[in-house]
Amino acid sequence: MTRAEHKRKLIAFIDTIRRPDMALDTVEEHDGLVTSGLIDSLALLEIITFLEVELGFDFSDTGVDPDQLSSIAEILDLIERRSA
Protein backbone atom coordinates (compact mmCIF):
# COMPACT_ATOMS: atom_id res chain seq x y z
CA MET A 1 0.00 0.00 0.00
CA THR A 2 1.32 3.47 -0.85
CA ARG A 3 1.76 6.36 1.58
CA ALA A 4 -1.22 8.12 0.00
CA GLU A 5 -3.43 5.08 0.54
CA HIS A 6 -2.27 4.74 4.13
CA LYS A 7 -2.98 8.43 4.62
CA ARG A 8 -6.50 8.10 3.23
CA LYS A 9 -7.24 5.15 5.49
CA LEU A 10 -5.70 6.85 8.53
CA ILE A 11 -7.63 10.06 8.02
CA ALA A 12 -10.86 8.11 7.65
CA PHE A 13 -10.09 6.42 10.98
CA ILE A 14 -9.12 9.65 12.75
CA ASP A 15 -12.43 11.10 11.58
CA THR A 16 -14.15 8.47 13.75
CA ILE A 17 -12.20 9.33 16.91
CA ARG A 18 -11.82 13.12 16.61
CA ARG A 19 -13.52 15.55 18.95
CA PRO A 20 -16.95 16.36 17.52
CA ASP A 21 -16.35 20.12 17.80
CA MET A 22 -13.14 19.96 15.72
CA ALA A 23 -13.15 19.67 11.93
CA LEU A 24 -10.64 17.31 10.38
CA ASP A 25 -9.65 19.76 7.65
CA THR A 26 -8.44 22.32 10.22
CA VAL A 27 -5.39 20.15 10.94
CA GLU A 28 -2.40 19.90 8.59
CA GLU A 29 -0.36 16.72 8.13
CA HIS A 30 2.42 17.94 10.44
CA ASP A 31 0.16 19.46 13.12
CA GLY A 32 0.01 17.71 16.46
CA LEU A 33 -3.16 15.66 16.69
CA VAL A 34 -3.47 16.08 20.45
CA THR A 35 -1.94 19.56 20.74
CA SER A 36 -4.27 20.89 18.02
CA GLY A 37 -7.21 19.54 19.98
CA LEU A 38 -8.38 17.27 17.17
CA ILE A 39 -8.18 14.18 19.38
CA ASP A 40 -7.58 13.68 23.10
CA SER A 41 -4.53 11.83 24.41
CA LEU A 42 -6.69 8.81 25.12
CA ALA A 43 -7.46 8.45 21.42
CA LEU A 44 -3.78 7.54 20.88
CA LEU A 45 -4.65 4.13 22.31
CA GLU A 46 -7.22 3.73 19.58
CA ILE A 47 -4.62 4.66 16.97
CA ILE A 48 -2.38 1.92 18.40
CA THR A 49 -5.26 -0.55 18.13
CA PHE A 50 -5.95 0.66 14.56
CA LEU A 51 -2.32 0.03 13.57
CA GLU A 52 -2.39 -3.40 15.22
CA VAL A 53 -5.66 -4.49 13.60
CA GLU A 54 -5.42 -2.85 10.18
CA LEU A 55 -1.71 -3.24 9.52
CA GLY A 56 -0.86 -6.15 11.77
CA PHE A 57 1.73 -4.24 13.78
CA ASP A 58 2.97 -5.82 16.98
CA PHE A 59 4.38 -3.15 19.28
CA SER A 60 5.25 -5.62 22.02
CA ASP A 61 8.72 -6.10 20.53
CA THR A 62 9.64 -2.46 19.90
CA GLY A 63 7.41 -0.53 22.29
CA VAL A 64 5.49 2.59 21.37
CA ASP A 65 6.83 6.11 21.37
CA PRO A 66 3.82 8.43 21.89
CA ASP A 67 5.74 11.14 19.99
CA GLN A 68 5.69 8.90 16.90
CA LEU A 69 1.90 9.05 16.96
CA SER A 70 1.75 12.81 17.45
CA SER A 71 0.79 13.84 13.90
CA ILE A 72 -0.51 12.28 10.69
CA ALA A 73 2.96 12.67 9.12
CA GLU A 74 4.64 10.97 12.11
CA ILE A 75 2.21 8.05 11.97
CA LEU A 76 2.77 7.66 8.21
CA ASP A 77 6.54 7.74 8.79
CA LEU A 78 6.13 5.06 11.45
CA ILE A 79 4.07 2.93 9.06
CA GLU A 80 6.74 3.32 6.34
CA ARG A 81 9.56 2.43 8.73
CA ARG A 82 7.80 -0.65 10.03
CA SER A 83 6.66 -1.77 6.60
CA ALA A 84 10.16 -1.42 5.11
Next chain:
Amino acid sequence: MTLGRQFEAVSQLHEHPRLIELAATARGRALVWLVATLLLAPSSLVYSISPLLALVLIAPQWRVQFLSGGSIWVLGRLLIREGVSTPAAMGGLFVLVGVALYLCYIAARSYSRLPGFARRNAQIILHVVACAALIGTWLLPVRFLGDSHAIHALRVLLPFLVWRCGYVLLSGRRGSAVNSGFLDHVFYCLPIFGGTPVPYGKGYDHLKRHRAEQAEALARSLLAGIKLLVLVWLWTGLRRAMTLLVYGDDIHGLGSVVAGYALNLPHLRELIASPDAFRLPTAWLSIFLELFAVTLELAASGHMVIGCLRLFGFNVFRNTYKPLLAQSIVDFWNRFYYYFKELLVEFFFLPTYVSTFKAHPRLRILAATMAAAFLGNIYYHVLRDSEELVNVGLTGAWMQVGPRCFYALLLGLGICVSMIREQQRRGAATPSTSSPLRRIAGVWWFYAIIHIWNVEPAELTFAQRTTFFLSLFGL
Protein backbone atom coordinates in the same frame (compact mmCIF):
# COMPACT_ATOMS: atom_id res chain seq x y z
CA MET B 1 -9.33 46.40 23.56
CA THR B 2 -11.64 44.39 25.84
CA LEU B 3 -10.42 43.02 29.16
CA GLY B 4 -10.52 39.50 27.73
CA ARG B 5 -8.35 40.46 24.79
CA GLN B 6 -5.91 42.29 27.05
CA PHE B 7 -5.59 39.18 29.23
CA GLU B 8 -5.07 37.02 26.15
CA ALA B 9 -2.39 39.41 24.85
CA VAL B 10 -0.49 39.19 28.15
CA SER B 11 -0.97 35.46 28.64
CA GLN B 12 0.11 34.73 25.05
CA LEU B 13 3.15 37.02 25.08
CA HIS B 14 5.32 34.20 23.79
CA GLU B 15 3.28 34.21 20.56
CA HIS B 16 3.48 37.97 20.01
CA PRO B 17 5.18 38.53 16.59
CA ARG B 18 7.08 41.68 17.62
CA LEU B 19 8.35 40.11 20.82
CA ILE B 20 9.46 37.02 18.89
CA GLU B 21 11.26 39.26 16.42
CA LEU B 22 12.98 41.08 19.28
CA ALA B 23 13.94 37.90 21.14
CA ALA B 24 15.61 36.59 17.98
CA THR B 25 18.10 39.51 17.99
CA ALA B 26 21.28 39.79 20.09
CA ARG B 27 19.79 42.73 22.01
CA GLY B 28 16.59 40.77 22.64
CA ARG B 29 18.49 37.74 23.92
CA ALA B 30 20.45 39.98 26.30
CA LEU B 31 17.13 41.32 27.54
CA VAL B 32 15.77 37.79 27.98
CA TRP B 33 18.88 36.86 29.97
CA LEU B 34 18.45 39.90 32.22
CA VAL B 35 14.75 39.26 32.82
CA ALA B 36 15.37 35.54 33.44
CA THR B 37 18.14 36.34 35.92
CA LEU B 38 15.91 38.77 37.79
CA LEU B 39 13.05 36.27 37.88
CA LEU B 40 15.37 33.51 39.11
CA ALA B 41 17.09 35.78 41.65
CA PRO B 42 15.19 34.50 44.73
CA SER B 43 16.17 30.91 43.89
CA SER B 44 19.61 29.36 44.36
CA LEU B 45 19.21 28.11 40.78
CA VAL B 46 20.22 31.58 39.60
CA TYR B 47 23.91 30.89 40.34
CA SER B 48 24.00 27.95 37.92
CA ILE B 49 21.32 28.86 35.39
CA SER B 50 22.22 32.48 34.77
CA PRO B 51 25.87 32.00 33.64
CA LEU B 52 24.96 28.92 31.64
CA LEU B 53 22.06 30.71 30.00
CA ALA B 54 24.40 33.50 28.94
CA LEU B 55 26.63 30.92 27.22
CA VAL B 56 23.68 29.17 25.56
CA LEU B 57 22.29 32.47 24.28
CA ILE B 58 25.67 33.42 22.81
CA ALA B 59 26.22 30.03 21.14
CA PRO B 60 22.98 28.00 21.14
CA GLN B 61 24.51 25.38 18.84
CA TRP B 62 26.73 24.32 21.79
CA ARG B 63 23.90 24.10 24.31
CA VAL B 64 24.23 20.33 24.85
CA GLN B 65 27.93 20.70 25.63
CA PHE B 66 27.28 23.62 28.01
CA LEU B 67 24.47 21.77 29.76
CA SER B 68 26.60 18.62 30.04
CA GLY B 69 29.29 20.74 31.70
CA GLY B 70 26.56 21.86 34.08
CA SER B 71 25.86 18.19 34.84
CA ILE B 72 29.27 17.89 36.51
CA TRP B 73 28.31 20.81 38.71
CA VAL B 74 24.94 19.15 39.49
CA LEU B 75 26.58 15.90 40.58
CA GLY B 76 29.21 17.72 42.64
CA ARG B 77 26.57 19.85 44.36
CA LEU B 78 24.42 16.78 45.12
CA LEU B 79 27.36 14.88 46.62
CA ILE B 80 28.39 17.86 48.77
CA ARG B 81 24.77 18.34 49.90
CA GLU B 82 24.64 14.70 51.00
CA GLY B 83 27.81 15.21 53.03
CA VAL B 84 30.35 13.48 50.77
CA SER B 85 33.59 15.27 51.56
CA THR B 86 36.61 13.02 51.01
CA PRO B 87 38.26 13.25 47.57
CA ALA B 88 38.31 9.43 47.34
CA ALA B 89 34.55 9.08 47.91
CA MET B 90 33.79 12.04 45.67
CA GLY B 91 36.03 10.74 42.86
CA GLY B 92 34.71 7.20 43.25
CA LEU B 93 31.09 8.31 42.91
CA PHE B 94 31.90 10.52 39.92
CA VAL B 95 33.54 7.54 38.19
CA LEU B 96 30.70 5.21 39.18
CA VAL B 97 28.01 7.54 37.82
CA GLY B 98 30.02 8.27 34.68
CA VAL B 99 30.56 4.57 33.96
CA ALA B 100 26.90 3.73 34.64
CA LEU B 101 25.70 6.44 32.25
CA TYR B 102 28.23 5.44 29.62
CA LEU B 103 27.21 1.78 29.79
CA CYS B 104 23.57 2.78 29.35
CA TYR B 105 24.53 4.95 26.40
CA ILE B 106 26.54 2.15 24.78
CA ALA B 107 23.66 -0.27 25.33
CA ALA B 108 21.25 2.22 23.73
CA ARG B 109 23.51 2.92 20.76
CA SER B 110 24.11 -0.78 20.13
CA TYR B 111 20.58 -1.81 21.06
CA SER B 112 19.90 -3.84 17.92
CA ARG B 113 23.08 -5.86 18.56
CA LEU B 114 22.20 -6.72 22.16
CA PRO B 115 21.20 -10.34 22.90
CA GLY B 116 17.47 -10.94 22.34
CA PHE B 117 16.79 -11.40 26.07
CA ALA B 118 18.47 -8.07 26.90
CA ARG B 119 16.57 -6.27 24.11
CA ARG B 120 13.23 -7.58 25.25
CA ASN B 121 13.86 -6.93 28.94
CA ALA B 122 16.22 -3.94 28.99
CA GLN B 123 14.11 -1.90 31.40
CA ILE B 124 13.62 -4.83 33.77
CA ILE B 125 17.37 -5.56 33.76
CA LEU B 126 18.08 -1.89 34.47
CA HIS B 127 15.74 -1.88 37.47
CA VAL B 128 16.99 -5.23 38.76
CA VAL B 129 20.56 -3.87 38.69
CA ALA B 130 19.47 -0.59 40.34
CA CYS B 131 17.49 -2.40 43.06
CA ALA B 132 20.35 -4.86 43.64
CA ALA B 133 22.74 -1.93 44.04
CA LEU B 134 20.31 -0.25 46.40
CA ILE B 135 19.92 -3.39 48.50
CA GLY B 136 23.70 -3.80 48.40
CA THR B 137 24.13 -0.43 50.11
CA TRP B 138 22.40 -1.91 53.15
CA LEU B 139 23.80 -5.42 53.08
CA LEU B 140 27.45 -4.77 52.32
CA PRO B 141 29.74 -3.48 55.07
CA VAL B 142 30.34 0.29 55.08
CA ARG B 143 34.12 -0.10 54.74
CA PHE B 144 33.55 -1.96 51.47
CA LEU B 145 31.62 0.95 49.97
CA GLY B 146 33.56 3.94 51.30
CA ASP B 147 32.02 6.18 53.95
CA SER B 148 28.45 6.45 55.21
CA HIS B 149 27.88 9.74 53.37
CA ALA B 150 28.89 8.13 50.07
CA ILE B 151 26.40 5.31 50.72
CA HIS B 152 23.68 7.80 51.52
CA ALA B 153 24.48 9.72 48.31
CA LEU B 154 24.25 6.48 46.35
CA ARG B 155 20.79 5.83 47.82
CA VAL B 156 19.71 9.29 46.65
CA LEU B 157 21.35 8.97 43.23
CA LEU B 158 20.01 5.56 42.25
CA PRO B 159 16.28 6.44 42.24
CA PHE B 160 17.18 9.74 40.56
CA LEU B 161 19.17 8.16 37.73
CA VAL B 162 17.25 4.97 37.10
CA TRP B 163 14.29 6.57 35.28
CA ARG B 164 16.61 8.79 33.25
CA CYS B 165 18.70 5.77 32.28
CA GLY B 166 15.38 4.17 31.36
CA TYR B 167 14.82 6.96 28.83
CA VAL B 168 18.36 6.42 27.47
CA LEU B 169 17.47 2.76 26.86
CA LEU B 170 14.08 3.69 25.38
CA SER B 171 15.85 5.82 22.77
CA GLY B 172 17.95 2.74 22.01
CA ARG B 173 14.88 0.56 21.63
CA ARG B 174 13.30 3.10 19.29
CA GLY B 175 16.48 3.26 17.22
CA SER B 176 17.03 6.99 17.72
CA ALA B 177 20.13 6.62 19.90
CA VAL B 178 22.24 5.18 17.06
CA ASN B 179 23.42 8.59 15.87
CA SER B 180 23.47 10.28 19.25
CA GLY B 181 26.54 11.28 21.23
CA PHE B 182 27.23 10.55 24.90
CA LEU B 183 26.69 14.17 25.90
CA ASP B 184 23.24 14.14 24.25
CA HIS B 185 22.22 11.92 27.15
CA VAL B 186 24.34 13.25 30.01
CA PHE B 187 22.65 16.64 30.30
CA TYR B 188 19.16 15.24 30.99
CA CYS B 189 20.43 12.47 33.26
CA LEU B 190 22.02 15.05 35.56
CA PRO B 191 19.92 18.11 34.72
CA ILE B 192 21.20 21.56 35.65
CA PHE B 193 17.65 22.86 35.11
CA GLY B 194 16.51 21.03 38.23
CA GLY B 195 13.93 18.38 38.90
CA THR B 196 13.13 15.40 41.06
CA PRO B 197 13.50 11.66 40.39
CA VAL B 198 10.81 12.34 37.76
CA PRO B 199 12.63 13.29 34.53
CA TYR B 200 11.05 16.61 33.58
CA GLY B 201 11.38 16.95 29.80
CA LYS B 202 11.64 13.13 29.53
CA GLY B 203 14.64 11.84 27.57
CA TYR B 204 16.61 12.13 24.36
CA ASP B 205 13.76 11.55 21.88
CA HIS B 206 11.41 14.08 23.42
CA LEU B 207 14.07 16.74 23.96
CA LYS B 208 15.42 16.35 20.44
CA ARG B 209 11.93 16.72 19.02
CA HIS B 210 11.34 19.94 20.95
CA ARG B 211 14.80 21.40 20.51
CA ALA B 212 14.57 24.88 18.96
CA GLU B 213 17.05 24.97 16.09
CA GLN B 214 16.17 28.16 14.20
CA ALA B 215 16.41 31.67 15.63
CA GLU B 216 12.63 32.16 15.56
CA ALA B 217 11.93 28.84 17.28
CA LEU B 218 14.54 29.68 19.93
CA ALA B 219 12.94 33.11 20.44
CA ARG B 220 9.54 31.44 20.99
CA SER B 221 11.11 29.01 23.44
CA LEU B 222 12.83 31.84 25.36
CA LEU B 223 9.60 33.81 25.66
CA ALA B 224 7.69 30.68 26.69
CA GLY B 225 10.36 30.12 29.37
CA ILE B 226 10.05 33.68 30.65
CA LYS B 227 6.28 33.28 30.79
CA LEU B 228 6.61 30.19 33.00
CA LEU B 229 9.05 31.97 35.33
CA VAL B 230 6.51 34.80 35.70
CA LEU B 231 3.89 32.18 36.55
CA VAL B 232 6.26 30.75 39.19
CA TRP B 233 6.16 34.14 40.91
CA LEU B 234 2.38 34.34 40.63
CA TRP B 235 1.66 30.84 41.93
CA THR B 236 4.29 31.08 44.67
CA GLY B 237 2.80 34.41 45.75
CA LEU B 238 -0.71 32.99 45.75
CA ARG B 239 0.42 29.92 47.72
CA ARG B 240 2.10 32.15 50.32
CA ALA B 241 -1.00 34.31 50.53
CA MET B 242 -2.96 31.13 51.21
CA THR B 243 -0.51 30.12 53.91
CA LEU B 244 -0.89 33.50 55.61
CA LEU B 245 -4.54 34.33 55.09
CA VAL B 246 -6.25 30.94 54.86
CA TYR B 247 -4.19 28.83 57.24
CA GLY B 248 -2.84 31.65 59.44
CA ASP B 249 0.70 30.24 59.31
CA ASP B 250 3.72 32.50 59.58
CA ILE B 251 6.00 33.39 56.65
CA HIS B 252 8.94 35.74 57.14
CA GLY B 253 7.35 37.23 60.25
CA LEU B 254 4.26 38.36 58.33
CA GLY B 255 1.97 36.06 60.32
CA SER B 256 1.56 38.58 63.16
CA VAL B 257 0.84 41.43 60.68
CA VAL B 258 -2.11 39.67 59.02
CA ALA B 259 -3.20 37.68 62.07
CA GLY B 260 -6.47 39.61 62.39
CA TYR B 261 -7.49 38.85 58.83
CA ALA B 262 -6.52 35.16 58.63
CA LEU B 263 -9.28 32.52 58.41
CA ASN B 264 -7.14 30.07 60.43
CA LEU B 265 -8.57 27.06 58.65
CA PRO B 266 -7.00 23.70 59.53
CA HIS B 267 -4.66 21.89 57.19
CA LEU B 268 -5.89 18.53 55.93
CA ARG B 269 -3.20 16.77 58.02
CA GLU B 270 -4.57 18.44 61.17
CA LEU B 271 -8.11 17.40 60.29
CA ILE B 272 -7.06 13.78 59.81
CA ALA B 273 -5.13 13.77 63.07
CA SER B 274 -8.14 15.08 65.04
CA PRO B 275 -11.34 15.04 62.96
CA ASP B 276 -13.62 15.69 65.95
CA ALA B 277 -11.99 19.07 66.63
CA PHE B 278 -13.53 20.70 63.54
CA ARG B 279 -17.00 21.25 62.07
CA LEU B 280 -18.12 19.39 58.96
CA PRO B 281 -18.27 22.41 56.58
CA THR B 282 -14.75 23.35 57.68
CA ALA B 283 -13.55 19.85 56.88
CA TRP B 284 -15.10 19.87 53.41
CA LEU B 285 -13.73 23.34 52.66
CA SER B 286 -10.32 22.25 53.85
CA ILE B 287 -10.04 19.20 51.59
CA PHE B 288 -10.82 21.31 48.51
CA LEU B 289 -8.37 24.02 49.60
CA GLU B 290 -5.72 21.33 50.06
CA LEU B 291 -6.20 20.24 46.44
CA PHE B 292 -5.87 23.86 45.35
CA ALA B 293 -2.71 24.36 47.45
CA VAL B 294 -1.08 21.15 46.21
CA THR B 295 -1.82 22.15 42.61
CA LEU B 296 -0.28 25.59 43.14
CA GLU B 297 2.87 24.10 44.68
CA LEU B 298 3.30 21.55 41.92
CA ALA B 299 2.65 24.14 39.21
CA ALA B 300 5.22 26.54 40.70
CA SER B 301 7.96 23.93 41.09
CA GLY B 302 7.28 22.39 37.67
CA HIS B 303 7.17 25.77 35.91
CA MET B 304 10.58 26.58 37.38
CA VAL B 305 12.14 23.45 35.83
CA ILE B 306 10.32 23.64 32.49
CA GLY B 307 10.84 27.41 32.34
CA CYS B 308 14.62 26.88 32.59
CA LEU B 309 14.50 24.06 30.06
CA ARG B 310 12.65 26.34 27.63
CA LEU B 311 15.22 29.08 28.21
CA PHE B 312 17.87 26.59 27.14
CA GLY B 313 15.94 26.11 23.90
CA PHE B 314 13.91 22.97 24.57
CA ASN B 315 10.33 24.07 24.13
CA VAL B 316 8.70 21.14 25.93
CA PHE B 317 5.23 20.89 27.46
CA ARG B 318 4.47 22.30 30.89
CA ASN B 319 4.42 19.92 33.82
CA THR B 320 1.11 21.33 35.07
CA TYR B 321 -1.48 22.79 32.72
CA LYS B 322 -4.77 24.04 34.17
CA PRO B 323 -5.70 20.76 35.89
CA LEU B 324 -8.44 22.43 37.94
CA LEU B 325 -10.35 23.03 34.70
CA ALA B 326 -10.22 19.36 33.69
CA GLN B 327 -13.61 17.84 32.99
CA SER B 328 -12.68 14.21 33.49
CA ILE B 329 -10.52 12.25 35.93
CA VAL B 330 -8.21 11.09 33.15
CA ASP B 331 -7.85 14.65 31.82
CA PHE B 332 -6.90 15.94 35.28
CA TRP B 333 -4.29 13.19 35.58
CA ASN B 334 -2.88 14.24 32.21
CA ARG B 335 -2.67 17.91 33.18
CA PHE B 336 -1.71 17.73 36.85
CA TYR B 337 1.77 16.15 36.85
CA TYR B 338 2.49 15.57 33.18
CA TYR B 339 6.03 14.16 33.41
CA PHE B 340 5.18 11.75 36.22
CA LYS B 341 2.19 10.60 34.18
CA GLU B 342 4.45 10.24 31.14
CA LEU B 343 6.92 8.17 33.18
CA LEU B 344 4.11 5.84 34.24
CA VAL B 345 2.71 5.72 30.70
CA GLU B 346 6.02 4.99 28.97
CA PHE B 347 7.43 2.49 31.47
CA PHE B 348 4.26 0.78 32.69
CA PHE B 349 1.09 1.63 30.77
CA LEU B 350 2.20 1.23 27.14
CA PRO B 351 4.33 -1.91 27.66
CA THR B 352 1.34 -3.55 29.36
CA TYR B 353 -1.16 -2.20 26.81
CA VAL B 354 0.71 -3.50 23.76
CA SER B 355 1.37 -6.95 25.19
CA THR B 356 -1.74 -8.04 27.11
CA PHE B 357 -5.45 -8.73 26.52
CA LYS B 358 -5.46 -7.50 22.91
CA ALA B 359 -8.78 -9.19 22.26
CA HIS B 360 -10.45 -7.60 25.29
CA PRO B 361 -10.37 -3.78 24.98
CA ARG B 362 -11.72 -2.94 28.45
CA LEU B 363 -9.60 -5.53 30.22
CA ARG B 364 -6.63 -4.21 28.26
CA ILE B 365 -7.24 -0.68 29.55
CA LEU B 366 -7.80 -1.95 33.09
CA ALA B 367 -4.56 -3.98 33.11
CA ALA B 368 -2.51 -1.14 31.63
CA THR B 369 -4.00 1.50 33.93
CA MET B 370 -3.47 -0.56 37.06
CA ALA B 371 0.08 -1.39 35.96
CA ALA B 372 0.78 2.34 35.70
CA ALA B 373 -1.34 4.19 38.26
CA PHE B 374 -1.18 1.44 40.90
CA LEU B 375 1.94 -0.74 40.54
CA GLY B 376 4.18 1.83 38.83
CA ASN B 377 3.08 4.57 41.18
CA ILE B 378 3.84 2.52 44.29
CA TYR B 379 7.12 1.21 42.89
CA TYR B 380 8.28 4.74 42.05
CA HIS B 381 7.58 5.98 45.57
CA VAL B 382 9.04 2.93 47.33
CA LEU B 383 12.22 3.35 45.29
CA ARG B 384 12.34 7.09 45.97
CA ASP B 385 11.74 6.73 49.71
CA SER B 386 13.66 3.47 50.15
CA GLU B 387 16.13 4.83 52.69
CA GLU B 388 13.39 6.24 54.90
CA LEU B 389 11.33 3.05 54.60
CA VAL B 390 14.26 0.83 55.57
CA ASN B 391 15.01 3.06 58.55
CA VAL B 392 11.48 2.76 59.97
CA GLY B 393 11.44 -1.06 59.73
CA LEU B 394 8.94 -3.41 58.14
CA THR B 395 5.91 -2.41 60.23
CA GLY B 396 6.70 1.28 59.92
CA ALA B 397 7.24 0.93 56.18
CA TRP B 398 3.87 -0.79 55.74
CA MET B 399 2.21 1.94 57.84
CA GLN B 400 3.59 4.48 55.35
CA VAL B 401 3.08 2.54 52.13
CA GLY B 402 -0.36 1.14 53.02
CA PRO B 403 -2.31 4.43 52.64
CA ARG B 404 -0.49 5.16 49.36
CA CYS B 405 -1.45 1.69 48.08
CA PHE B 406 -5.09 2.48 48.78
CA TYR B 407 -4.70 5.93 47.17
CA ALA B 408 -3.08 4.37 44.07
CA LEU B 409 -5.81 1.72 43.88
CA LEU B 410 -8.55 4.39 43.92
CA LEU B 411 -6.57 6.50 41.43
CA GLY B 412 -6.11 3.57 39.05
CA LEU B 413 -9.78 2.54 39.21
CA GLY B 414 -10.91 6.15 38.79
CA ILE B 415 -8.70 6.70 35.75
CA CYS B 416 -9.77 3.39 34.21
CA VAL B 417 -13.48 4.14 34.58
CA SER B 418 -12.89 7.67 33.28
CA MET B 419 -10.98 6.37 30.25
CA ILE B 420 -13.73 3.93 29.34
CA ARG B 421 -16.39 6.63 29.83
CA GLU B 422 -14.45 9.07 27.65
CA GLN B 423 -14.17 6.44 24.92
CA GLN B 424 -17.92 5.81 25.09
CA ARG B 425 -18.61 9.55 25.09
CA ARG B 426 -16.47 9.99 21.98
CA GLY B 427 -18.36 7.24 20.20
CA ALA B 428 -21.79 8.52 21.29
CA ALA B 429 -24.08 10.05 18.69
CA THR B 430 -25.14 12.87 21.00
CA PRO B 431 -22.78 14.88 23.21
CA SER B 432 -22.91 14.62 27.01
CA THR B 433 -25.74 16.58 28.63
CA SER B 434 -23.98 17.27 31.95
CA SER B 435 -22.68 20.83 32.32
CA PRO B 436 -18.92 21.51 32.26
CA LEU B 437 -19.08 23.02 35.77
CA ARG B 438 -20.68 19.88 37.11
CA ARG B 439 -18.01 17.72 35.47
CA ILE B 440 -15.22 19.94 36.87
CA ALA B 441 -16.78 19.72 40.34
CA GLY B 442 -16.89 15.93 40.06
CA VAL B 443 -13.18 15.82 39.19
CA TRP B 444 -12.30 18.11 42.12
CA TRP B 445 -14.38 15.94 44.44
CA PHE B 446 -12.65 12.73 43.33
CA TYR B 447 -9.08 14.05 43.64
CA ALA B 448 -9.75 15.96 46.88
CA ILE B 449 -11.18 12.80 48.45
CA ILE B 450 -8.48 10.35 47.36
CA HIS B 451 -5.81 12.82 48.51
CA ILE B 452 -6.87 11.96 52.07
CA TRP B 453 -4.81 8.74 51.69
CA ASN B 454 -1.88 10.56 50.07
CA VAL B 455 -1.38 13.68 52.16
CA GLU B 456 1.82 14.08 54.21
CA PRO B 457 2.99 13.28 56.81
CA ALA B 458 3.35 9.57 56.16
CA GLU B 459 2.92 8.94 59.92
CA LEU B 460 -0.84 9.42 59.60
CA THR B 461 -2.20 5.89 59.67
CA PHE B 462 -4.62 4.24 57.25
CA ALA B 463 -7.16 4.00 60.09
CA GLN B 464 -6.89 7.72 60.89
CA ARG B 465 -7.33 8.66 57.24
CA THR B 466 -10.28 6.32 56.76
CA THR B 467 -11.93 7.51 59.97
CA PHE B 468 -11.65 11.08 58.75
CA PHE B 469 -13.09 10.11 55.35
CA LEU B 470 -16.10 8.49 57.04
CA SER B 471 -16.55 11.54 59.29
CA LEU B 472 -17.06 13.66 56.16
CA PHE B 473 -20.33 11.78 55.68
CA GLY B 474 -21.32 11.91 59.33
CA LEU B 475 -20.29 8.28 59.92
